[in-house]
Amino acid sequence: MEAISFENIRVNENIHSQLEAFNRIAELAISNGIANSKPAIVDGLLGREAESTTGFMDGFAIPHTKSSEIKKPSVIILKSTNGIEWNSLDGSPVRFIISLLVPEEDAGTTHLTLLSSLSRILIRSEVRDQLINASSASEIVEILSSVMKNT
Amino acid sequence: MSKIKIVAATGCPTGIAHTFMAAEALEQAAKKLGVEIKVETHGQVGIENTLTKEEIRQADGVIIAADKDVQAERFVGKPVIDVPVAHAIKDAEKLIQTIIDGKATVYKAKKQESDTTENTASTSGSSIGRQVYKHLMNGVSHMLPFVVGGGVLIAVSFLFGIYSADPNHESYNAFAAMLKNIGGIGFGLMVPILAAYIAESIAKRPGLVVGFIGGMIAYTGGAGFLGGIVAGFIGGYIILLLGKLLSGLPKSLEGLKAIFLYPVLGIFLVGTLMTFLVNPMTTINEAMMDFLSGFQDANPILLGLIVGSMSAFDMGGPVNKAAYVTGTALLSEGNFYFMAGVSAACITPPLVTAFAVLFFKKYFNQSERNAGLVNFILGSTHITEGAIPFAAKNPIVVIPILMIASSISAILTYLFGVQVPAPHGGFLVLPVVTGAVQWLIAILSGSLAGAFLYGLYKKREAQKERSAEIAA
Numbered sequence: 001m002e003a004i005s006f007e008n009i010r011v012n013e014n015i016h017s018q019l020e021a022f023n024r025i026a027e028l029a030i031s032n033g034i035a036n037s038k039p040a041i042v043d044g045l046l047g048r049e050a051e052s053t054t055g056f057m058d059g060f061a062i063p064h065t066k067s068s069e070i071k072k073p074s075v076i077i078l079k080s081t082n083g084i085e086w087n088s089l090d091g092s093p094v095r096f097i098i099s100l101l102v103p104e105e106d107a108g109t110t111h112l113t114l115l116s117s118l119s120r121i122l123i124r125s126e127v128r129d130q131l132i133n134a135s136s137a138s139e140i141v142e143i144l145s146s147v148m149k150n151t
Numbered sequence: 152m153s154k155i156k157i158v159a160a161t162g163c164p165t166g167i168a169h170t171f172m173a174a175e176a177l178e179q180a181a182k183k184l185g186v187e188i189k190v191e192t193h194g195q196v197g198i199e200n201t202l203t204k205e206e207i208r209q210a211d212g213v214i215i216a217a218d219k220d221v222q223a224e225r226f227v228g229k230p231v232i233d234v235p236v237a238h239a240i241k242d243a244e245k246l247i248q249t250i251i252d253g254k255a256t257v258y259k260a261k262k263q264e265s266d267t268t269e270n271t272a273s274t275s276g277s278s279i280g281r282q283v284y285k286h287l288m289n290g291v292s293h294m295l296p297f298v299v300g301g302g303v304l305i306a307v308s309f310l311f312g313i314y315s316a317d318p319n320h321e322s323y324n325a326f327a328a329m330l331k332n333i334g335g336i337g338f339g340l341m342v343p344i345l346a347a348y349i350a351e352s353i354a355k356r357p358g359l360v361v362g363f364i365g366g367m368i369a370y371t372g373g374a375g376f377l378g379g380i381v382a383g384f385i386g387g388y389i390i391l392l393l394g395k396l397l398s399g400l401p402k403s404l405e406g407l408k409a410i411f412l413y414p415v416l417g418i419f420l421v422g423t424l425m426t427f428l429v430n431p432m433t434t435i436n437e438a439m440m441d442f443l444s445g446f447q448d449a450n451p452i453l454l455g456l457i458v459g460s461m462s463a464f465d466m467g468g469p470v471n472k473a474a475y476v477t478g479t480a481l482l483s484e485g486n487f488y489f490m491a492g493v494s495a496a497c498i499t500p501p502l503v504t505a506f507a508v509l510f511f512k513k514y515f516n517q518s519e520r521n522a523g524l525v526n527f528i529l530g531s532t533h534i535t536e537g538a539i540p541f542a543a544k545n546p547i548v549v550i551p552i553l554m555i556a557s558s559i560s561a562i563l564t565y566l567f568g569v570q571v572p573a574p575h576g577g578f579l580v581l582p583v584v585t586g587a588v589q590w591l592i593a594i595l596s597g598s599l600a601g602a603f604l605y606g607l608y609k610k611r612e613a614q615k616e617r618s619a620e621i622a623a
Contacts, residue, residue, distance in 0.1 A: 039513065046617055051164060052218065056240050062168045066195075068517060089241045100167055102195070104517070112167070112196045119168040120175035123240065 004118075004144055007032050008076045009137035015080040022046060022063065025076050025099045033071070034101060040069035041101065055088030058128050059095040062119060068104035073115065075100055077140060096132055098122065121147050155186040157250050158202050158210040162193030162217035163236045170194045173216045173239035180243035186251060193221050212250030213258070214239065223258070224355065228402065231258035283384075284544075289352035290345040290383055291543045295518070297344055298536055299525050301337025304330045306532035309576045338536065342370040342379035345543070346386065349379075353387025354394070357409060361386035361417040365425045372429030375468020376539050377546075381428065386421045393417060451565030455492055459558030459597075462496035464550060466535040466542065471497070479574045487570035491590065494533060494571050495564040496557035498578075499597045501530030501537035503556045506602030507609070514609035530598070533577035541605075548608055556601025563593030 008028060015021045019042075026041035028034075035041050044065030048054065055061040076099040083093025100115050121127050127147050134140045159177050163169035174190040181188035191202045202225075207213070213231040215223055216239030223233065232246055232255045239246060249255055308315060308331035312322035316331040346366025350358035365382030369375070374382075393416055397408055461474040478493035508515050508523025515523065522540055529537030542549045567589035573580040581587045 043613070043617070048165060050616060052235070052237060054168070056172070056237075062172075064165060064167045066165060066167070089237055102167055112194070115167055116171035116192075116194055116196075119171040123172050123175040123179060 004075050004077075004141055006137045006141060008034075008074060009079075009140055010077070011079040011135060011137055011140070013078050013080045014082065015078065015084055016082065018049065018084060018086060019046075021078060021080070021084060021094075021097055024078060025063070025097070025101075028076050029070070029074070029101060032074075034074045034076075035067070035070045037067075037069040040067045041065065045099070053087045053089065055086035055092075055094050056122075057088070057090045057092070058125070059083060059088075059092050059132065060098070060122060060128055061086050061088065061094040061096070062098045062100060062122065064100035064102070064115075066102045066104055070101045070103045073100075073102050073112070075115070075118065077137075079134075079140075096128075117148060118144070155211045155251055156206075156209055157181065157186055157188045157212050157214060157247060158206055159188060159190045159214040159239075160193065160202065160217060160221040160223075161190060161236055161239060162219045162221045164219055166193060166195035169218075169236045169240065173236045173243075174200075176240050176243035177214065177216070177247070180247050184244060184247050184251065186247060188247070191221070193217065193219065212255050214246050214250065216246070226258045227405075229258055230255035233258075286349050286352040286384070286387065287380070287543055290347075290349035290380070291540050292518070293348040294341050294345040294543075295522060295540050297337045297341045298529075298540060299522065301334040301339075301341070302529045302534045302537055303525070304334030305338065306334075306528055306534060306577075308334065309532055309579045339370065341536065341539075342376055343367045345376060346379040346383035349383025350386035350390065353384070354390035357390045357394075357413040357417065358387045360414050361390055361421045364418045365421040368422060368425040368429060372425075373469050373472070374425075374429050375465045375471070376536075376543065377465050377468055378425075378429065380543065380546075382421065382425055385424055386417070389420050389424075390417055393420075452562050455562030455565045456558045458489075458492045459496040459499075459556075459561035460554040462493060462535065462561070463500050463538075463553035463557035466500055466539050466553075471535060475574075482572070482574055487572050487585070488565065488568065490574065491569040491571035491584070492561040492564045494575075494577070495560040495569075495590065495594045495597070497535045498530050498533050498594055499557040499560040499601065500535050500542075500553040501526035502594065502598035503553055503601035503605055504538050504541045505530060506598055507605040510602060511606030511609055514606065514613050531578045533575050549605065552601055552604045552608065555604065556597045558597070559600050560594045560597030563596055564590060567593060569593065 010028070013024065015024060022042045022045045025045065026035070026038040029041055030038055044067045045063045048065050049063060054063045078097040080095050080097070083095050086094040088094060098118070102112070102115065127143070130143045131140060134143060161170050161173040161177070170192050171194060174192050177188060177190050189202060189206060190200060192199045207225055207229065210229065213226045213229045215221060215226070215231060215233040216236045218236050230250065230253070232249055234246065308327040311324045311327035314320035315322050315324040315327035317323060318328070343363050343366035346369065347359050347362035350362025350365070362383045365386045366379045369378030369382045372378070390413060393413060397412060400408070458474050461470050464470045474493050475497065478490040481489045505523050505526040508520050512520060519541070526537040538553060542553060567586055569590040570585040571580065571590070572583055584590055
C-alpha cells in the first residue's frame with residue numbers, strides 16, 4: 001500500500017473551489033516529492049475535468065491526471081469541511097477528494113492496477129459512508145487497506 | 152429460462168479511474184438484479200477481461216459505457232446500449248434493466264447515434280469542431296514519423312553537397328543520392344498517410360483505403376497537404392455515406408460490403424471527386440507563377456510579402472511550389488535575388504515552430520516538443536514541410552502566423568539585397584551566399600517574430616481553456 005500514505009492525506013481542509021483544491025493537491029505533490037511542477041499538475045487536473053467531471057456521487061470526486069512531471073504513481077486525499085461545487089454526476093458538492101497522479105511513462109502495471117481497484121471500491125456505498133465519516137488520516141488508510149485486502 | 156447474460160465494455164480517455172468505476176458499478180448492479188455480466192475494461196494498462204466471440208454471441212445484450220473507441224463493430228446485430236462512461240457509474244441498474252426488459256436497440260454499424268437510447272445522442276456526440284480536430288490529429292500523428300524520417304535523411308544528403316544526388320553533377324555521391332531517394336519516398340507518403348488516417352478516424356478501417364488513394368491523387372496532382380486534408384475528410388465521409396446507403400442490404404452481404412463494396416465504390420467516388428478538385432488547383436498554380444515573375448521589379452516589401460505569404464501558405468504544396476519554381480526558374484537566368492527571398496521564406500516556418508517550442512515549452516505536449524526540436528534541423532536545411540504537423544492542427548490560426556513570419560524574412564532578405572545561387576539546402580549553402588550574415592539576420596528575425604506570435608497564441612489557448620473551466 002505504498003501509494004496510499006499518511007503524508008498524502010489531509011482531513012481538515014477548508015477548500016472553497018475546485019481550483020483551490022487542485023492547487024492544494026499540487027502543493028502537496030511538490031512538497032512530498034511526487035511531482036516536479038505545480039502548473040503541470042493543476043493544468044492536467046483542470047484538463048481532465050474539462051473533458052468530463054470527475055465528481056460522482058455523495059460528495060466524492062476523483063480528479064486524476066497523467067504527466068511527465070509526475071515521478072511516481074500516487075494518491076492524494078483531501079477531506080474538506082465545506083462542500084465544493086464540482087458539477088458532480090449527482091449534483092452534490094464535493095467533500096472527499098481522492099486524486100490519482102500517474103507518471104507519463106509506463107507506470108508499471110501493479111500501480112495502475114492499484115489505482116483501478118481503488119476506483120472500483122469507491123463505487124460501493126458502504127465504503128463511501130465509512131470514508132466520509134472518517135476523521136483522521138490513519139482511519140482513512142485503515143478503511144482503504146481493509147477493503148482492498150478483501151477485494 | 153436461463154439467467155440473462157450481459158457483456159459490457161467500459162473505457163475513458165485517461166483509463167485510470169472511470170473505466171474501472173463503471174465496470175464495478177455494472178458488476179454490482181448485475182449482482183443485485185440477478186443477471187450474469189462480464190465487463191471488459193479499456194484502461195491505461197490495456198484491455199483486460201477481454202470478451203470472446205463466443206461470449207458476445209451468447210449474450211442477451213451489450214452495454215457500452217465508454218468515451219473512447221471500444222471496438223463496437225464487434226457488437227453488430229446485438230441489442231446494445233451505448234452511453235458515456237459516467238452513465239454507467241450513476242445509473243448502472245437502469246442500464247441493466249433496459250437490457251433485461253429487452254428495450255435496447257439492435258446495433259447497426261455507424262448508426263448508433265440516432266437510434267439508441269435517447270439521452271445517448273445528446274451526451275455522447277461531442278461538438279463538431281472537436282470531432283474535426285480529432286480526425287485531423289489522427290492523420291497528423293501518423294504522418295509525423297514520415298516527415299521526420301524522410302526529412303532528416305534528405306537533410307543529411309545535402310551535407311554531401313546540394314547537387315550530390317544529381318548524377319550529372321561533379322559533386323555526385325552515390326550514398327547521398329540513395330539517402331535523398333529514401334527520404335524522398337518517406338516524404339512522398341506524407342500526404343497520402345495524412346489523408347488515409349483522417350479518413351480512418353472518421354470511418355474506421357474502410358476509410359483507410361479511400362483516404363490513402365484520395366491522398367495519393369492530391370499528392371501526385373500537386374495539391375499538397377491541404378489537398379490531403381480535403382481528401383481525408385471527403386474519403387471518410389463518403390464511406391459513412393456509403394454505410395448509410397448500403398444499410399438496407401441483407402445481413403448476409405455484410406462481408407461483401409467490407410471487402411468489395413466499400414473499397415470499390417469508395418475509391419471510385421473519392422478518386423473522381425479528387426480528380427476534379429486537383430485540376431483547378433493546378434490552374435491556380437500556373438496563374439500564380441505568371442503573376443510572380445511579372446513582379447520582378449516591384450518594390451521589395453511587396454515582393455517579400457507575396458513570396459513570404461505564398462511560401463508559408465501550404466508549405467511544400469502548390470502555392471509554395473509556385474514561388475519556389477519561379478525562384479529556380481529565375482535562378483537559371485542568373486537572377487540570384489529572387490531565390491534568396493524564397494529560400495528565407497521556406498526556411499522560416501519550421502524555425503518558427505522550433506523557437507516557439509523552445510521558448511514556450513510548457514504550452515506544447517511532449518511529442519510537439521520533440522518535433523519542434525527536429526525542426527531546427529529541417530528548417531536549417533530548407534525543409535518547409537517540418538512545420539506541417541503544427542499547422543495541420545489549427546491551420547486557420549497557425550498558417551497566417553507562419554505567413555507573417557516568412558514575409559518578414561523575405562522582405563528583410565530583399566531589403567538587404569542578399570543573393571543565393573542555390574535552389575535548396577538551407578544554411579548548408581551559406582558559404583556561397585552573398586550577404587550570408589544579413590540573410591541569417593533576416594531569417595532569424597522572421598522566425599523569432601513568428602515564434603513569439605505562435606507562443607502567445609498557444610498561451611492564450613491554454614488560459615482560455617483554464618478560465619472556461621473555472622467559470623463552468
